[in-house]
Amino acid sequence: MTATLKDVALRAEVSVAAASLVLSGKAEGRVAEATAERVRMAAAELGYRGNRAARSLRRQSAPLLGLLSLGVATLPYAGAMLEAAQSAAREHDYDLLFIEAGTPEDAGTPEAIAENLLLLQEHQVAGILIASYFHRELALPARLPAPTVLVDALCPDHDIDWVVPDEYGGETEVLEELARAGHRHVGWICHTMRYPATRLRTKAFEDVAARHGWDDDPRRVVLTENADAADGYAAMQRLLEQFPKVTAVAAFTDRMAMGVYMACFERGIRVPQDMSIVGFDDQVLVSEALRPGLTTVALPHRQMGKWAVGRLIERIESAEDLGVSQVRINGGLVVRDSVAAPRTGRVRASARR
Amino acid sequence: MTATLKDVALRAEVSVAAASLVLSGKAEGRVAEATAERVRMAAAELGYRGNRAARSLRRQSAPLLGLLSLGVATLPYAGAMLEAAQSAAREHDYDLLFIEAGTPEDAGTPEAIAENLLLLQEHQVAGILIASYFHRELALPARLPAPTVLVDALCPDHDIDWVVPDEYGGETEVLEELARAGHRHVGWICHTMRYPATRLRTKAFEDVAARHGWDDDPRRVVLTENADAADGYAAMQRLLEQFPKVTAVAAFTDRMAMGVYMACFERGIRVPQDMSIVGFDDQVLVSEALRPGLTTVALPHRQMGKWAVGRLIERIESAEDLGVSQVRINGGLVVRDSVAAPRTGRVRASARR
């Protein structure tokens, strides 16, 4: 049915060996140009496309990158990462084997990861990407079946390549935006889940606050159990009660920020005239759709996917021992219209108490 | 390094053939149970995992399903489809080869599709899923290299299996919700792009409106160029001007509905007391985060992914000729809090003009 290398060789009147050399671009100086041209013609005429199984069997390695997803596909976030990874892989003639390691709840258990790693090994993948849908620490089996790079995850007990968002840098940038506008009574709405991002963004808040001498009333921070819009809404209600001087609030995520907007809308607090708001994630569906548009920090999904694949292929194709490379990428500040200078009258009014 | 079948056979003191039979579950009545057990033991002890390349070469088909994505990964929408497809495939011992056919702009050109189909053919995929990120018509090459199922897309010139959302049914349900609440002055905010969904949802609007004798003032519909929140916002402004009797509005998508909310918030129009709003898509990030929550229709991403894979595997593994199967799935009404009865006072006031 489909043409094989043998068919091509027959038609070009050369040996399979010569045909193989030519078509895999290793003919340089080994095959006469005229012969090579004949082979290429024959291949084109027959619509020859090769057989990956045969090649992989022979080479003991498939031109495949295993993408072990830990919940990536279940969230709206990271499609861009997938897309970037796929196209970076394609550029180097690799394809992506997509495997989801279970549901969001049990994804990322060491057992689930180990099992799926074995599955990838069966496929003879040349390299592995382990991608989380949020920045976290992972426990990995001691032996990995192929070179591996972590995306939006890190692993303290392995010397392994990873890439994560620059939480601290990003949060700092967006908070500096608030400082620049002149705010000194800034609220921090966050959740209590113990992720690296929680710690790093909160640290950024504390550092920026200290640097600019922001009002350090402990009631400026409100912690919630989860991180959705409803929590943001409830948190904003509380913040307004317990820290009425507030002129600006930073929310842990755009989703929470959306809840903050809702609370403001309901109370007739105008954004940004009466209240400046910033988020994190650049969840476009939300940040762009809100009025006014939300000033926030982008998550570097696309960059992470691209970097990870580039690094992985480097590792696969390089003979020597590259050291480990662990990077934090800042997705960049996205300035929209949710930040303005605090209303002087309001600030004075609160200051007077 | 890794154990091969031969190693297992050696250790179990049987032939490779017997070992193969046992490990691929075809030993039924061909191998003594004691022998089979010995083989399984040996395999377990050696951590035998098989080699897919060898198997695929021999079988002339890989346990792979090619997922040709037309923009799916670039949008937040369809991660659920991917996840459902992957897990359905896994249940039948297939894995997913993920290929994105270019950027959102050029994805879906017949050339891009044809080229990527060839790529999948090289991989010996047993079946192909072509998935679009929005309901549309596709032009496909005449010859497909393997059994194929379309997801969220259809192809008028092929007798091919496909699954799409039930646009008409879904829109009808959500509009009936408005009718049930007693609305008669209902606005329709839609865009002008020529997709199947545009036609079908609009048709549903017209039919429901006719059925319930809604005010058929042509100014009740506002058409925009695109379909984002900003368009929804602008459209709502216009609707309020040109059709002031309006007590409820149906938006083509949740994103547009979000713009409608924003317009209401700015004008102090309370939802749902003064204005009922419904959307389409159940874009959870938006529909759940808005206050009040948006009543809308879910897109059956998960169901489509699952159905498509099930159907595809049926086709691959069934000997006889199954007919074509083309289905529309209704993702279901999601009732939240954006619909209430129209305010009598307001209706009278407008009626009085």
Next chain:
DNA sequence: CTGAAAGCGCTAACAT
């Protein structure tokens, strides 16, 4: 510069 041949690991037809 070109061809012959071995063999990657597995499956399935055939022989015992």
Next chain:
DNA sequence: ATGTTAGCGCTTTCAG
């Protein structure tokens, strides 16, 4: 019930 054997299509070493 079990073993032998012939490839699947390709790459690569070695002879010519």
